[in-house]
Amino acid sequence: MEVAASSDRFLVTFKGDDDPYCPLNWPFRKRAYTTFAYALCTFGPQVASSMYGQVSQDIAVEYGKSTIVATLGVSMFLLGVGFGPMFFAPISELYGRKLGVLVPFFVSGIFAFGCGAANNFQTILLMRFFQGLFGGAPIANTGGVLGDIWRPNTRAIALVFYSFVVTGGPPLGTLIGAAFSTLGKNGWRWSQYYSGIYALVIFALVITTIPETYHPVLLARKAKSLRIDTGNWAYHAEHEEWDFTLREMITKHFMRPFAMLLTPIVTSMSVYGSFVFGILYLGVVAVPVTFTEVRGWGTVVATLPSLAIFFGVVVGGCINILGSLHYARVLAAKNGNPVPEERLVAMKVGSFLMPIGLFIFGWTSPVQYPWISPVIGLVFLAAGFLTVFQGCINYLVDSFPRYAASAIAATTFLRSCSAAAFPIFGRIMFTTIGVPWGASLIGFVAIAMIPIPFFFYAFGAKVRAKNPYSKHVN
Numbered sequence: 001m002e003v004a005a006s007s008d009r010f011l012v013t014f015k016g017d018d019d020p021y022c023p024l025n026w027p028f029r030k031r032a033y034t035t036f037a038y039a040l041c042t043f044g045p046q047v048a049s050s051m052y053g054q055v056s057q058d059i060a061v062e063y064g065k066s067t068i069v070a071t072l073g074v075s076m077f078l079l080g081v082g083f084g085p086m087f088f089a090p091i092s093e094l095y096g097r098k099l100g101v102l103v104p105f106f107v108s109g110i111f112a113f114g115c116g117a118a119n120n121f122q123t124i125l126l127m128r129f130f131q132g133l134f135g136g137a138p139i140a141n142t143g144g145v146l147g148d149i150w151r152p153n154t155r156a157i158a159l160v161f162y163s164f165v166v167t168g169g170p171p172l173g174t175l176i177g178a179a180f181s182t183l184g185k186n187g188w189r190w191s192q193y194y195s196g197i198y199a200l201v202i203f204a205l206v207i208t209t210i211p212e213t214y215h216p217v218l219l220a221r222k223a224k225s226l227r228i229d230t231g232n233w234a235y236h237a238e239h240e241e242w243d244f245t246l247r248e249m250i251t252k253h254f255m256r257p258f259a260m261l262l263t264p265i266v267t268s269m270s271v272y273g274s275f276v277f278g279i280l281y282l283g284v285v286a287v288p289v290t291f292t293e294v295r296g297w298g299t300v301v302a303t304l305p306s307l308a309i310f311f312g313v314v315v316g317g318c319i320n321i322l323g324s325l326h327y328a329r330v331l332a333a334k335n336g337n338p339v340p341e342e343r344l345v346a347m348k349v350g351s352f353l354m355p356i357g358l359f360i361f362g363w364t365s366p367v368q369y370p371w372i373s374p375v376i377g378l379v380f381l382a383a384g385f386l387t388v389f390q391g392c393i394n395y396l397v398d399s400f401p402r403y404a405a406s407a408i409a410a411t412t413f414l415r416s417c418s419a420a421a422f423p424i425f426g427r428i429m430f431t432t433i434g435v436p437w438g439a440s441l442i443g444f445v446a447i448a449m450i451p452i453p454f455f456f457y458a459f460g461a462k463v464r465a466k467n468p469y470s471k472h473v474n
Contacts, residue, residue: 010234012223014215021222023149023213031149034213035158037206038142039165041105044202045135046169047176048112048195049077050284052128053423054177054303055188062185063121068424075420076125077132078281082416084136085409086257092141094242096217097148102207104137109199116192131195132416140412143393148213152338153331156324156394160317163386167280167313171306174284178303216242256403257410263467265399265456270411272452273392276354276385278418279442283309283378285426290365290374290435308375312357312382319387320346340398341460347391347453350384355446357381362439384446391453399464 060070092100115127180191216239223237291302323346361377396407
């Protein structure tokens with residue numbers, strides 16, 4: 001192994017753009033497999049988050065709770081997901097992605113077994129919270145893995161294909177949960193055992209086939225190897241000089257995301273991203289209400305329209321790919337210098353698709369309209385969700401490259417709180433004022449948020465110039 005030239009000739013770095021030890025230079029097949037493997041880790045908690053909603057009625061009957069109270073299991077899981085990044089992002093940055101993602105993912109599976117074996121409702125809620133807390137590690141930290149292995153001009157495209165796997169979780173979880181609910185009294189328990197078995201199998205697969213991707217940890221290992229091979233103990237990596245303390249964890253990793261939430265860019269993008277993420281889980285509630293209670297479909301069949309959400313995600317992914325190709329051209333014209341505002345081009349399109357989908361879904365939900373009509377609305381809604389949500393994430397990552405983990409942690413916390421609330425008030429809203437006006441109410445809020453990407457596309461550079469976390473970005 002060689003060491004790149006530096007003012008400190010014993011400081012170990014990557015040799016350059018062609019260093020095969022750097023994950024950015026791995027073969028395409030290896031990077032694609034790594035992306036897919038970590039997507040599977042994120043897919044599990046996403047399925048578990050929504051699957052519970054379809055078996056909550058069985059839990060309500062067994063423990064004498066109302067349907068709304070039983071739905072708290074979804075909310076507790078999502079609240080756990082919101083807090084997870086605060087604890088596991090530092091572990092990922094200190095010990096590497098594999099430890100920061102895979103170990104919590106494994107523990108999340110253990111709590112899934114605990115939930116299935118619970119003998120009272122309080123234990124179910126407690127197990128669900130910790131299942132989400134540990135399951136939040138892959139949901140939050142996998143974005144860092146993509147940053148480790150994909151360069152800016154291709155990262156957004158990789159994120160699109162990653163999202164195809166991940167965002168298929170909630171709609172597929174709805175379908176799987178409905179299937180488990182038909183198995184009788186213990187069907188809900190087997191739904192939780194399924195989550196645990198999935199976590200253990202994927203954990204075993206990924207931990208044995210995927211190498212570490214985090215650059216500082218890799219360089220620290222490289223420095224250690226050089227010291228052993230040469231006998232020269234002067235070789236060192238910057239990461240080895242990091243004296244991580246509990247105080248730093250609290251001030252930088254726990255408090256920084258909340259501090260960044262007070263800045264205009266993070267506030268706007270987090271609120272918008274949280275809103276559309278909440279709508280994704282609102283759809284998990286709205287679809288069964290529309291097709292079971294309004295149209296009288298069977299339990300499992302009524303969840304099939306949820307698959308339209310996945311189809312809409314694919315449509316939104318195609319829009320994002322076009323946006324990424326546009327960004328790659330801009331990046332080349334700027335000699336590789338990031339232009340965060342150009343990430344918002346696809347997001348501007350998605351901001352219109354969201355309310356369009358909500359209004360189509362809401363006002364074609366009555367039984368006199370063909371079933372395909374609200375399904376088309378779901379496609380528009382999901383396409384808008386993906387373009388807006390990924391636009392928010394991409395813009396934050398490019399605006400705060402040094403503090404991307406904190407920015408994403410802030411967004412994850414806010415979006416999880418939003419998603420935790422939407423299933424509860426969504427069911428109440430749709431059953432009280434009806435699906436048409438319930439969807440319209442959310443649609444009006446979506447319309448009010450349309451100016452956000454347009455404002456930052458026009459004035460984002462000026463706003464970033466005044467932000468202490470992004471001043472170094474041109």
